[in-house]
Amino acid sequence: MTEETNQMTSALLYLDDVSVSFDGFKAINGLSLTIEKGEMRAIIGPNGAGKTTMMDIITGKTRPDTGDVLFEGKMDLTQHDETEIAQAGIGRKFQKPTVFESQTVRENLELALAGNRGVWASLFYRESEEEAAKIASILETVRLTHRANELASDLSHGQKQWLEIGMLLAQDPKLLLVDEPVAGMTDAETVETAKLLREISKTHSVIVVEHDMGFIRDLGVKVTVLAEGAVLAEGSLDHVSAHPDVIESYLGR
Amino acid sequence: MISAFLFRGLAGRIAWVAAAIALIGILVPLSNLFLTPEHALYVPDYIVSLFGKYLTYALLALTLDLVWGYCGILSLGHGAFFALGGYAMGMYLMRQIGSRGVYGDPILPDFMVFLNWKELPWYWYGFDQFWFAALMVLAVPGLLAFVFGWFAFRSRVTGVYLSIITQAMTYALLLAFFRNDMGFGGNNGLTDFKDILGYTLQEPSTRAGLFAAAAFALCLALIISSAIVRSKFGKVLLATRDAESRARFLGYRVEHVKLFVFTLSAMMAGIAGALYVPLVGIINPGEFAPANSIEVVIWTAVGGRGTLIGPIVGAITVNLGKSWFTAQFPEYWLFVLGGLFVAVTLFMPRGILGTLSDATGKLKSLGSGKATALVQDPADASELRKEGEAS
Amino acid sequence: MTLLRALLVCLVTLVLSSAAVPPSMADDLQDTINALADGSLKDRAEKVDALLATGDPKVVPVLSQLADGNLYVRKADNRVFLTESAGKNFTLTDPVSGEVIPDINKRTLDKIKANNSLRRQIRDGLSLFALNSPDPAKRLEAAETIFKAQDASALPAIEARLAKEQDPEVSAFLEEARAGLVLSSDASESDKLAAIDVLREKGGRQVLSMLTAAAEKGEGAVRDAAERAVVAIERVLAIWEGVQNIWYGLSLGSVLLLASIGLAITFGVMGVINMAHGEMVMIGAYTTFTVQQVIQSTAPGLFDYSLLFAIPIAFLVAGAVGFVLERGIIRFLYGRPLETLLATWGVSLMLQQAVRTIFGPTNKEVSNPSWMSGALDLAGLSLTWNRIWIFFFALAVFGLLFLLLKRTPMGLQMRAVTQNRNMASSLGVRTPWVDAFTFALGSGIAGIAGVALSQIGNVSPNLGQSYIIDSFMVVVFGGVGNLWGTLIGALTLGVANKFLEPFAGAVLGKILVLVFIILFIQKRPRGLFALKGRAVEQ
Structure with missing residues (x-):
């Protein structure tokens, strides 16, 4: 791991030998991972490999039992909660699309928009023209302009996924964690989503967790394979899918 | 900035309702004081007292709605904040009695003389001043809510757990205030008040004034609540209610959001209690009973939670029903109240206002947008709709 | 006093020297007894002493009847008789010959009066007398009386008896009685020190006050030893008090366990807050009341078994x-847990009012069957039988429920639904029926709890309300979905409550417990035995 230790200062996200267990079950077992600035990384792995738990750890939802998690080489993520980590610039899209269903699409984006999150600030908040323009452009990006004033609960599943991605864009984080963005999407939507993510990755660092191999291939980025809470293989999709351990892990003995 | 903020609260239907409450607050006392009893529009004294009490209940229901309807915190202990505000006012009224008490002690209230206390406990100091009592009406419930909320929200106690511990909180206070050595009159509470700010409480003009004050407080609380709900903070409240962890991952400090609205709500509930006590002339530990707090929840639910007008309608409707039933068929009131709980949760989860707005919505779509009399402020319609979704 | 002592010495020697009273003395005895009727109360004291001095067992009934006011003298011949009232008349018994004379008119008799000091004199005297009774139980009782009376004049009698005593138990008691008397006498320092040692072994409240007095009055080594003994005894007493508190706490805990265990099931399995749970307890209690009424009017002989009938009936009624x-x-x-909470609260109001309408608003008394009345005395503790039964009953209910959950198909299905409702459902578990039966089971257990609670408190329409908050605290404290948590939660809270009571008072103790739980939930929002991990949070 010496190689990674040297990278420590430049890496955007740095996980080293992280472990966590729930009632004796090791969900994450000595996981190490490094994400560079501007990088997009795809993470795959069978069910129970610890993908979602890894995201929980990065976003502060779960505290690891051991190991280091550093953001931008200086912020120890294990010492902060979700709010602080979100404010520091890590955004997260959930596996199940989670938007504020009782509010309109536009209000959802308004809530996500970067800015002061304090109680007083939001009490006396007035939207600036600049902010309105930004929301309009995001609506355009996620193709929801025509539904801006409808309730989020009325959107289709795919549209909710997109709204959530739009919310991430509005939040403008340094690092985006995207959990299964194309689950439940049509093929056409999947292709569109891949395009959208590539677009986003030009200006942001992204971690995508996905099962859909075709989608991963579309993204065309470095892939990390997780199994039983640790990294099994890393490299291009072709490289990892030829890896014997990966084949074994996916197909079983 | 504040006035601009409040002005925002006056948007749409809220402005009309606020104006109506203000008008009632002016007209009812005037009618009571200046019309002769024979006059058709005369409002008798007992109605002034009774409806004054209902107005304080409406205010209490509104404060509960702010935390429950908008932020998803079902407090089963809001009666505690109401009662604490009431006790603060009661202590002021008690000290105003002075030497007119049964024992004639110029400083000590009767119950302390009766208990053989020699001097006033330190926490009774200052309550001879109205301004101090008024401050305590806000500060004591506010502080309790702040401390309680600080612990509860920080450790992410939510849902039914939170409801149950709010109930435990008011239950603990109930037990505490029943104790004689707490120095709040024990079982009997505080009563036998004589006057407030120099005005005799028995006078119709004082009652009328208190009615006006209650109406004014309700009106102001409605405008403040509306301004909060319509601000971005209101959206954060709904976000917290609907998807708390999403809000967290967006970088909102959910516990601060909850703490703010919970504390504010408790302070307004304290005001409701402080207005209630001079109107009914007594405050006793029974006000802390968990059953009372749950009753407030049902007022809010009946009227329609997540709307600001709903709890006001609900509190007044249910209490009118209660007054009528307990006079006509006292045996059956609990059946009716219990049935109301069941019926509202099963058949009318959005309350009177939510159901009405559904009906008008249907009518509108039937009339393919031509309905004229039933057209609402679009903002309100979407607001109601949203809230309905959450329930 | 000196006279008394002299007499006592005389008495003891007399008794010890004469196994049987010679016939010639019988007449003397008759005279001495008859003499009781003469003279003033003051004279009577001397005559009592004289009687005691005879050492004849026959004087025992005479003196105890004198103390009780049942000793009469026949006006006609001044003979003193033991009496027994038979209707309006008396039946007389001659104290010496034992001859019985029935149906004597009251008016032909005069009562021999006694006052309190005389009664005390008789009691003490008789206890010394009993010291030499052939029955060891009587001797034991006598030693105890002497110990309590703290009459220094009894010392020689005790010492004399001690020399002869064969029974080790009585011996030990006499030793203690002697030590108590030695301590307050002007005996030598070494005697007193030995006495303190003996007393220290005995312990107890009375010894404590004796030793405290000795520590105040005494000097030097005696005072030190007494003080040390006081400390030691206080420690022992504190332990006993602790044991007592633990028992009270466990007893309260078992009540809480009964009240909350059904709630734990419904909350754990279904996530449903049933605010009408307390009313299920109330229904159980009223069922018990009704069953007792029916049994009383149809088959009073079965009354002692009424609870055995009430338990299944209450289970079925509340379960239904x-x-x-x-x-x-x-x-x-x-x-929609919050809505469930409100709806069930509404149901609880209706059930209360229904019971109030049917049975009336006043408290109903449910009687204890004979086997649950009274108390068990154990060392320094007095444990009432109803509490003991309820404690074991609660454990039995817990055990049965535990087996039901772990060993039966229904329990398996309930656990499956608790852990993963969707998965259970897709595996063919009919979750709606599991829910319905779980709820019925939880309610039925609440009904059983009602049977038990009717034995220790009032049965009123508000019965359930007084338990509901406590039950919730138990469930929340113990952790949801975990029966062990409920058990430990209930017993812990019960014991904590009872330990806080002595120095905080019952109400404040309760408040402290509530505040503690509120703080505890802040620390561990999911209770003592919470499940951890991702699945739980979603």
């Missing part, structure tokens, strides 16, 4: 109400 509640209301509200 729970079943109807679940099918009629709660099943429409799954996934």
